[in-house]
Amino acid sequence: MKLKNPPVNSLSLEMLTELVINLEKLENDKAVRGLVLTSEYPGIFSAGLDLMEMCGRNPAHYAEYWKALQEFWLKLYQSSLVVVAAINGASPAGGCLMSLICDYRILADNPKYTIGLNETLLGIVAPFWFKDTMVNTIGHRASERALQLGLLFPPAEALQVGLVDQVVPEDKLQSTALSVMAQWLAIPDHARQLTKTMMRKPTVDHLVKQRDADIQNFVSFVSRDSIQKSLQMYLQKLRQKKS
Numbered sequence: 001m002k003l004k005n006p007p008v009n010s011l012s013l014e015m016l017t018e019l020v021i022n023l024e025k026l027e028n029d030k031a032v033r034g035l036v037l038t039s040e041y042p043g044i045f046s047a048g049l050d051l052m053e054m055c056g057r058n059p060a061h062y063a064e065y066w067k068a069l070q071e072f073w074l075k076l077y078q079s080s081l082v083v084v085a086a087i088n089g090a091s092p093a094g095g096c097l098m099s100l101i102c103d104y105r106i107l108a109d110n111p112k113y114t115i116g117l118n119e120t121l122l123g124i125v126a127p128f129w130f131k132d133t134m135v136n137t138i139g140h141r142a143s144e145r146a147l148q149l150g151l152l153f154p155p156a157e158a159l160q161v162g163l164v165d166q167v168v169p170e171d172k173l174q175s176t177a178l179s180v181m182a183q184w185l186a187i188p189d190h191a192r193q194l195t196k197t198m199m200r201k202p203t204v205d206h207l208v209k210q211r212d213a214d215i216q217n218f219v220s221f222v223s224r225d226s227i228q229k230s231l232q233m234y235l236q237k238l239r240q241k242k243s
């Protein structure tokens with residue numbers, strides 16, 4: 001599946017909805033057992049959540065957006081398919097989250113392709129289920145440091161901390177993803193799927209129990225004047241970078 005939402009594959013409401021629909025279609029197709037997730041635009045895997053969905057909108061929109069994000073996370077994290085992320089570009093915040101909920105992550109070796117949950121750099125806070133997903137991957141101490149500092153790791157460091165499973169030359173990314181997929185598909189589906197469910201259930205249950213409260217938290221947090229100001233300033237900084 002190639003992510004295709006120009007210019008930066010930001011996770012807009014529309015993109016999240018389409019991703020969920022396409023995942024459902026693939027999961028209902030008996031001929032499909034695995035999925036490689038990559039970007040149509042080498043250089044950018046995904047810029048994360050769409051900042052335009054979180055700026056200057058009304059509470060009902062924020063609630064709808066957050067619910068769609070939760071839905072996407074729940075769907076992909078619990079997918080019956082083997083999901084391999086072939087990360088062919090920068091992967092900040094929600095882009096990193098998306099790769100963390102796959103089963104295996106391969107990052108192309110390019111110093112510009114940084115990955116991490118950098119929310120604090122924007123003056124915002126990664127919610128508990130982003131944090132849980134990261135802790136499940138790299139452990140508590142490394143997550144605490146990475147989350148507080150909003151670290152974006154270049155490939156060698158991402159590999160060292162365990163944020164990705166492999167770093168390969170850019171021209172080997174897709175072929176490596178296919179050989180990893182073959183290895184995972186050699187395992188009987190039912191045994192692998194039950195093991196995945198067992199490993200991920202506590203994290204899923206944590207969100208499912210608090211879904212509505214989490215939406216309310218997001219809506220009140222993002223509606224604050226100070227948060228709106230931080231997000232607007234960050235967007236302005238991104239725009240100024242060009243000129």
Ligand SMILES: CCCCC/C=C/C(=O)SCCNC(=O)CCNC(=O)[C@H](O)C(C)(C)COP(=O)(O)OP(=O)(O)OC[C@H]1O[C@@H](n2cnc3c(N)ncnc32)[C@H](O)[C@@H]1OP(=O)(O)O
Pocket residue numbers: 007008010044046047048049050051052090092093094095118119122124125126127218221222235238239241242
């Ligand atoms: C409140 C609760 C917290 C919830 C948790 C939040 C999670 C998130 O995911 S927040 C989003 C965090 N994302 C980022 O910090 C990434 C920001 N973007 C970048 O660093 C860069 O754009 C890049 C590395 C992804 C790509 O760089 P480059 O190729 O140089 O492209 P530009 O920076 O020139 O961007 C082109 C264009 O796209 C706009 N844009 C970039 N990121 C986003 C985004 N996340 N959402 C919406 N729009 C984005 C950027 O402003 C440019 O727009 P124009 O100037 O209008 O062309």
